[in-house]
Amino acid sequence: xxxTMRVALVGLGNVGRAFLELMTIKRRVLRERYGLxxxxxxxxxxxxxxxxxxxxxxxxxxxxxxxGHGVGQYPRLGHRGMPAAEMVRQVEADVLLEASPxxxxxxxxxxxxxxxxxxxxxxxxxxxKGPLVVAYRELMDMAAPTLPSPVLTGNGGGWLKAxxxxxxxxxxxxxxxxxxxxNMGQRDLVACDIQRVEGIxxxxxxxxxxxxxAGHSFDQALREAQAEGVAEADPALDIQGWDAANKxxxxxxxxxxxxxxxxxxxxxxxxxxxxxxxxxxxxxGQRVKLVAVAHRQNDTYRxxxxxxxxxxxxxxxxxxxxxxxIVWHTDIMGxxxxxxxxxxxxPTAAAMLRDLVNLYA
Amino acid sequence: xxxTMRVALVGLGNVGRAFLELMTIKRRVLRERYGLxxxxxxxxxxxxxxxxxxxxxxxxxxxxxxxGHGVGQYPRLGHRGMPAAEMVRQVEADVLLEASPxxxxxxxxxxxxxxxxxxxxxxxxxxxKGPLVVAYRELMDMAAPTLPSPVLTGNGGGWLKAxxxxxxxxxxxxxxxxxxxxNMGQRDLVACDIQRVEGIxxxxxxxxxxxxxAGHSFDQALREAQAEGVAEADPALDIQGWDAANKxxxxxxxxxxxxxxxxxxxxxxxxxxxxxxxxxxxxxGQRVKLVAVAHRQNDTYRxxxxxxxxxxxxxxxxxxxxxxxIVWHTDIMGxxxxxxxxxxxxPTAAAMLRDLVNLYA
Numbered sequence: 001x002x003x004t005m006r007v008a009l010v011g012l013g014n015v016g017r018a019f020l021e022l023m024t025i026k027r028r029v030l031r032e033r034y035g036l037x038x039x040x041x042x043x044x045x046x047x048x049x050x051x052x053x054x055x056x057x058x059x060x061x062x063x064x065x066x067x068g069h070g071v072g073q074y075p076r077l078g079h080r081g082m083p084a085a086e087m088v089r090q091v092e093a094d095v096l097l098e099a100s101p102x103x104x105x106x107x108x109x110x111x112x113x114x115x116x117x118x119x120x121x122x123x124x125x126x127x128x129k130g131p132l133v134v135a136y137r138e139l140m141d142m143a144a145p146t147l148p149s150p151v152l153t154g155n156g157g158g159w160l161k162a163x164x165x166x167x168x169x170x171x172x173x174x175x176x177x178x179x180x181x182x183n184m185g186q187r188d189l190v191a192c193d194i195q196r197v198e199g200i201x202x203x204x205x206x207x208x209x210x211x212x213x214a215g216h217s218f219d220q221a222l223r224e225a226q227a228e229g230v231a232e233a234d235p236a237l238d239i240q241g242w243d244a245a246n247k248x249x250x251x252x253x254x255x256x257x258x259x260x261x262x263x264x265x266x267x268x269x270x271x272x273x274x275x276x277x278x279x280x281x282x283x284x285g286q287r288v289k290l291v292a293v294a295h296r297q298n299d300t301y302r303x304x305x306x307x308x309x310x311x312x313x314x315x316x317x318x319x320x321x322x323x324x325x326i327v328w329h330t331d332i333m334g335x336x337x338x339x340x341x342x343x344x345x346x347p348t349a350a351a352m353l354r355d356l357v358n359l360y361a
Numbered sequence: 362x363x364x365t366m367r368v369a370l371v372g373l374g375n376v377g378r379a380f381l382e383l384m385t386i387k388r389r390v391l392r393e394r395y396g397l398x399x400x401x402x403x404x405x406x407x408x409x410x411x412x413x414x415x416x417x418x419x420x421x422x423x424x425x426x427x428x429g430h431g432v433g434q435y436p437r438l439g440h441r442g443m444p445a446a447e448m449v450r451q452v453e454a455d456v457l458l459e460a461s462p463x464x465x466x467x468x469x470x471x472x473x474x475x476x477x478x479x480x481x482x483x484x485x486x487x488x489x490k491g492p493l494v495v496a497y498r499e500l501m502d503m504a505a506p507t508l509p510s511p512v513l514t515g516n517g518g519g520w521l522k523a524x525x526x527x528x529x530x531x532x533x534x535x536x537x538x539x540x541x542x543x544n545m546g547q548r549d550l551v552a553c554d555i556q557r558v559e560g561i562x563x564x565x566x567x568x569x570x571x572x573x574x575a576g577h578s579f580d581q582a583l584r585e586a587q588a589e590g591v592a593e594a595d596p597a598l599d600i601q602g603w604d605a606a607n608k609x610x611x612x613x614x615x616x617x618x619x620x621x622x623x624x625x626x627x628x629x630x631x632x633x634x635x636x637x638x639x640x641x642x643x644x645x646g647q648r649v650k651l652v653a654v655a656h657r658q659n660d661t662y663r664x665x666x667x668x669x670x671x672x673x674x675x676x677x678x679x680x681x682x683x684x685x686x687i688v689w690h691t692d693i694m695g696x697x698x699x700x701x702x703x704x705x706x707x708p709t710a711a712a713m714l715r716d717l718v719n720l721y722a
Binding site (some may be wrong): 023025026029030033034083171177178179180184187188189190191192203257315318330332333334335336337338339340341342343346347350351353354357358 | 383385387390391395433475538539540541548549550552553554555587676678679691693694696697698699700701702707708711712714715718719
């Protein structure tokens with residue numbers, strides 16, 4: 001027997017379209033391994049929304065988008081100009097998948113979509129960091145299960161609600177795509193005192209630094225990164241360190257139990273790094289990386305995103321090109337390092353699929 | 362409000378004693394973050410068992426063991442010569458923690474303890490690989506939830522029952538201790554086609570190879586490893602590759618969905634590796650490691666544990682000394698590499714604690 005899960009997708013950029021692709025490629029695996037059948041009942045992009053009687057043929061919607069048409073123009077079910085939030089208010093779906101562009105100031109339009117979905121009792125899977133960075137605590141409180149659960153009766157303040165167990169708001173795709181950074185932090189480093197976290201959390205800047213080391217100019221490297229389809233729509237978010245800072249804020253809230261916001265992160269991007277800086281570091285036996293750090297001091301953490309010259313035997317010095325990586329320094333689980341080599345938007349879409357399956361597993 | 366969890370511990374070697382230590386060190390964190398209070402209601406080692414009215418003072422039992430006394434001699438609650446399985450049959454506990462020595466032929470005495478605990482409705486957390494290697498499928502079937510659950514109604518054969526969701530048999534400590542190898546494979550690489558897994562899964566042999574590279578003799582390096590307290594009681598299990606093969610069998614069953622046994626693994630240990638071999642590899646720009654490999658060919662996998670000369674830019678070439686590591690080659694989640702630097706038995710005990718918390722989270 002197979003369970004049918006109705007999903008609504010907001011945002012049909014690279015990640016959203018990759019998710020539609022996975023719905024086709026992984027259909028059989030989802031049914032055979034997990035007993036799940038995904039059905040797309042709603043979609044929205046900046047042109048409007050599509051939903052209505054029956055479901056949307058996801059392969060057909062993908063062709064429609066690839067042909068350059070907006071969701072609002074989708075035959076029969078399209079509603080031109082309808083805001084995504086309105087679709088979320090009306091659609092019949094079990095899970096909202098939110099993959100619209102990051103907005104660091106307001107979290108919109110994703111934030112309202114998430115609020116409405118949670119209010120309506122839906123589960124939510126996010127690839128978009130904006131709503132979390134702007135309103136982490138509010139969304140976690142909304143997503144907390146209403147049924148009493150053994151662990152949720154604990155007196156742990158933010159910890160338990162930030163947990164993974166019965167949580168219906170999932171966002172493992174927001175930090176390093178397919179690398180399970182948040183899952184490791186929340187579900188695996190249980191009961192640890194995490195003294196320090198160091199990460200290369202943004203692959204665009206890491207690619208640019210590696211390409212500059214190999215002799216490319218900054219602008220040339222940036223264009224290559226944008227062609228790969230993982231750079232943020234606004235390149236300043238990557239280059240100036242804000243994307244890495246967003247991810248650090250999510251780690252702080254979700255793993256370290258600290259209600260940090262972007263204001264708490266000391267941020268410096270790679271915009272002023274020159275090929276000469278990289279060559280000079282190399283001559284000293286070092287490699288320049290954009291490193292996000294959470295360092296515990298007494299009862300709190302200091303957060304920063306800075307270019308840093310790392311010795312070559314530092315784990316993060318081995319994270320090159322499109323790779324990302326993270327180092328956890330713990331008291332009882334040693335030092336753990338995880339690295340991913342992932343290209344394009346498929347791995348991030350795959351992380352959304354992971355969250356979707358894990359909602360019911 | 363705090364939930365009390367009653368645990369019974371079988372095996373009071375290095376890992377079992379480390380678990381008792383964590384019960385003291387992490388008592389406050391468990392209460393505050395997870396709302397959990399652990400109470401030891403039973404214990405057993407080769408000398409006998411202890412249980413009875415009330416609970417066992419875990420700190421006191423640790424002192425008792427460190428003073429060289431067996432559990433059977435524990436004041437008031439001790440039962441000299443009582444087999445562990447008998448304690449498991451009689452004790453009032455919610456969870457069995459099994460950390461007795463590995464027995465590859467029979468899985469005993471751990472296997473019977475696990476069977477009895479599952480039959481009695483208890484949950485089980487294993488550090489001991491023996492029961493899984495000998496009877497993986499039997500134990501998973503016993504541990505399957507009896508209540509209908511959406512994903513468990515799927516037609517996925519072995520996959521769903523091998524999952525993580527409502528599973529009451531947990532064993533993340535059995536593969537690489539605190540490094541969440543199994544959790545990554547089961548819960549994070551969702552819907553992936555895993556084409557190849559390569560791991561350095563045994564830290565004792567990895568330490569020995571690194572020490573030999575640094576000029577120590579084989580015997581000297583082995584003695585150092587044994588002093589650290591993570592070598593298997595029977596050193597042949599480590600040296601001849603069987604410990605790594607055990608872990609590969611567990612990965613095969615739990616992650617790859619293949620009902621492999623030790624017979625399916627082509628095993629060669631490091632017993633014949635000489636300092637000259639290491640020096641020759643080094644001269645070729647390579648490093649010798651004991652590598653466990655699962656390689657997919659058509660619809661199945663080939664499994665091996667062999668010494669291999671790796672190029673220095675292979676991720677596993679960076680895994681040195683006490684470290685362990687794993688590389689997952691996937692279709693939709695890129696290539697993921699995880700490495701841990703962990704010393705002594707605390708991280709393995711911490712992995713048992715992780716499983717315990719995750720049973721209820």
